Amino acid sequence: MFPLFHIAFPLIIFEIxxxxxxxxxxxxxxxxxxxLPDIIDKALLFIFRLGDGRYICHTLFFLFTSFLFVLVINKLLFYTKLSNKINNIYSIPISFLIGTSIHLLLDLPSIPLFFPFMEYEFVPTGDELLLWLKRIFTNPFYLSTEIFGLISFIFIILNNKLYTFKAVWSYLIVS
Ligand SMILES: [Zn+2]
Structure with a gap:
């Protein structure tokens, strides 16, 4: 799965x-x-040549630790009154958890779900960035998921009348 689809799919679920x-x-x-799982794992691969693009952030370990991290940070911000008062205290962490869970579900089955508690083989092949970009534009499956993502964005913009900064802001933050 590729970036537009990964963003569009969870958003479209909440348009139902x-x-x-x-x-x-x-x-x-x-x-x-x-x-986030792709941003971190792709960066680890492209910059540091670690993993194969689906690495430590494509695991259950990441799912739970990142949720706990966001939960704790949000609680601290909430009690220092810096957090958005419109949301209840669990809104941000739970929304984040739903996002990461959907990402991992979409990438199944080829992810190291139980890493680092189980051994997985990560084989960088060389020109990963080039291969990754090539796959987006030449593989019919990936290309169609990206087109679906693009169409979803247009639908979301029209359906929610996101024509002003204020409208986008309240769409993203309020509910
Ligand atoms: Zn991924």
């Missing part, structure tokens, strides 16, 4: 009227959770 009406979500935290 039944879910949208009942569940309050912090979309900013949702989006960060939904792309």
């Amino acid at each position: 009227p039944y879910i949208k009406k009942r569940v309050k979500i912090n979309r900013c935290a949702l989006i960060i959770g939904a792309i």
